[in-house]
Amino acid sequence: MITPKNIFRHELIGLPVKVAYSTHDEFIGIEGKVVDETKNTIRIETDNSEKIIPKRVATFHFYLPDGNIIELEGKIIIARPEDRIKKKFRKFW
Template sequence: MITPQNLFQHELIGLNVEIIESPNKGLIGIKGKVVDETRNTIRVEVNDGHESVIPKNVAIFHFQTPQGYIVEIDGQILVSRPEDRIKKKFRKI
């Protein structure tokens, strides 16, 4: 079960996301559904049907869990291959 405390250890594909902060002002405000994830990027499908590739290390994200919680995560924490991040042990945040 995905909770706000363990979101970064779960699969992000399928979750709704919004970029709330980034040095690249063009990324701020992008929101949609995560459709793919690589080591350094997240691919987001926005409402008009096109996809945006967001670098993880330069953004702060708001992810919405299936239960409706909004979780803010610094993209620096997410930089790793998804299959490795899921196995990684994190200190309590």
């Protein structure tokens, strides 16, 4: 089960997400569902299109199935998804 403490070790694809903050103003407020993830980007499916957001410049709100909202800086999750799942993380919050 995905929780706030183990979100780093889980697959992000399929989770609802919103870009809460970005150094690039056009990315702020984009929300939808994560449909793909690479080392440096997250692809979000919105109502009418897909947007590619660089992880390095954004802070994301991920909505978990149990109703929790997790805020993650994109810099923390920069890694290939298959490597991030195996990686050990220090406590960032």
